[in-house]
Amino acid sequence: MHDWTKIIKATTVADPATGAVNTPVHLSSTFNQASFDHFGKFDYTRSGNPTRQAGEKAVAALEDGEFGFLYSTGMAAISSVLEIFSQGDHLVVTKFVYGGTFRILEDVLSRFGISHTFVDPTDLDALEAAIRPNTKAIYIETPSNPVLAVTDIAAVVAIAKRHQLLTIADNTFMSPVLQKPLRLGVDIVVHSATKFLSGHSDILAGAAITNDPGLASRIYFIQNAFGATLGVTDTFLLLRGIKTLGVRMAQSSKAALQLAAWLEQQPQVTRVCYPGLASDPGYTVQQKQATSGGAVFSFDVGSAANAKILAENLSIPEFSVSLGGVESILSYPAKMSHAEMSAEEQLACGITPGLLRFSVGLEDPADLQADLAQGLARLNH
Numbered sequence: 500m501h502d503w504t505k506i507i508k509a510t511t512v513a514d515p516a517t518g519a520v521n522t523p524v525h526l527s528s529t530f531n532q533a534s535f536d537h538f539g540k541f542d543y544t545r546s547g548n549p550t551r552q553a554g555e556k557a558v559a560a561l562e563d564g565e566f567g568f569l570y571s572t573g574m575a576a577i578s579s580v581l582e583i584f585s586q587g588d589h590l591v592v593t594k595f596v597y598g599g600t601f602r603i604l605e606d607v608l609s610r611f612g613i614s615h616t617f618v619d620p621t622d623l624d625a626l627e628a629a630i631r632p633n634t635k636a637i638y639i640e641t642p643s644n645p646v647l648a649v650t651d652i653a654a655v656v657a658i659a660k661r662h663q664l665l666t667i668a669d670n671t672f673m674s675p676v677l678q679k680p681l682r683l684g685v686d687i688v689v690h691s692a693t694k695f696l697s698g699h700s701d702i703l704a705g706a707a708i709t710n711d712p713g714l715a716s717r718i719y720f721i722q723n724a725f726g727a728t729l730g731v732t733d734t735f736l737l738l739r740g741i742k743t744l745g746v747r748m749a750q751s752s753k754a755a756l757q758l759a760a761w762l763e764q765q766p767q768v769t770r771v772c773y774p775g776l777a778s779d780p781g782y783t784v785q786q787k788q789a790t791s792g793g794a795v796f797s798f799d800v801g802s803a804a805n806a807k808i809l810a811e812n813l814s815i816p817e818f819s820v821s822l823g824g825v826e827s828i829l830s831y832p833a834k835m836s837h838a839e840m841s842a843e844e845q846l847a848c849g850i851t852p853g854l855l856r857f858s859v860g861l862e863d864p865a866d867l868q869a870d871l872a873q874g875l876a877r878l879n880h
């Protein structure tokens with residue numbers, strides 16, 4: 500079944516009680532038990548709720564997974580998944596990791612004795628060399644935020660399997676429509692569903708998906724114990740947002756390729772990071788494991804001063820954090836998503852002072868290009 504069909508079937512689950520074509524919002528914290536001896540499927544919403552369950556089944560179906568879990572934010576999903584590890588465990592983590600994940604690893608999990616080593620995931624020998632006797636998992640994010648560095652998922656999975664390690668992949672930037680890491684052997688996929696999955700910049704949500712029943716029960720145990728679950732009204736909005744995921748990703752990634760190719764030709768732009776461009780170092784691997792370069796690119800205008808002029812003079816994109824919405828979003832990673840990192844750490848990850856990230860929405864691409872053209876014309880060079 501094509502993804503576009505699967506998306507609609509997975510998010511449109513009629514209510515057996517009434518036939519309503521959309522899953523009802525079950526605003527109930529507790530569930531009446533008909534029998535004193537035999538309790539029903541649901542008892543308390545932290546442990547399970549029919550609306551959340553519909554959302555969890557939908558995200559699992561989109562990733563070709565068996566088991567899905569929804570959380571209040573992407574960070575709640577990532578933190579909860581990382582809580583399946585224990586004191587003394589070690590993780591090998593891509594150095595191109597989302598700023599919030601970097602903070603959880605550096606400042607929280609380290610206090611509980613879960614250690615990590617950051618590696619350049621494009622250097623597979625260095626990645627394998629970072630594995631220690633107590634390493635339990637390899638954590639990747641591809642393409643990465645904000646420089647769109649591409650990690651070869653199948654190659655990382657091969658290394659992980661050789662050392663009996665789990666592979667965890669943050670698939671936020673591609674969404675399940677463009678890339679399906681579980682098919683490539685990844686054990687757990689995580690998402691900030693705040694971004695493309697919900698798609699309208701209206702809710703925060705996170706997801707985790709796996710095919711392994713043992714892992715699913717460990718993840719469920721933490722979800723229920725820690726309790727960072729997605730509320731039911733937000734689950735309804737997530738299901739509604741996902742319905743258009745196929746058309747949104749197709750249109751926005753087509754427009755992103757067009758804009759990135761045009762930006763590459765502009766004299767004011769010193770670098771474009773977009774794995775859909777043949778000139779990008781990640782292009783070949785991206786072609787192999789994903790169906791497009793995605794809807795986000797970043798580009799360097801040479802200096803912080805130029806980045807400021809451009810940001811102040813564009814009229815279509817929102818200037819804000821986040822990505823994956825129907826509206827285009829321009830952000831400045833050095834002071835926004837990656838402000839947690841020191842200047843040296845930023846530079847080591849390619850986050851230069853002139854770097855801007857562009858998440859392409861559903862506006863007309865020609866209008867976006869004209870807006871960028873008038874903005875670039877104002878830069879000092």
Ligand SMILES: *Cc1c(COP(=O)(O)O)cnc(C)c1O
Pocket residue numbers: 572573574575597599640644669671672690691692693694703704705
């Ligand atoms: C936004 C984001 C997160 C965190 O998700 P929240 O919903 O903001 O908690 C994690 N990973 C990536 C790649 C992101 O872009």
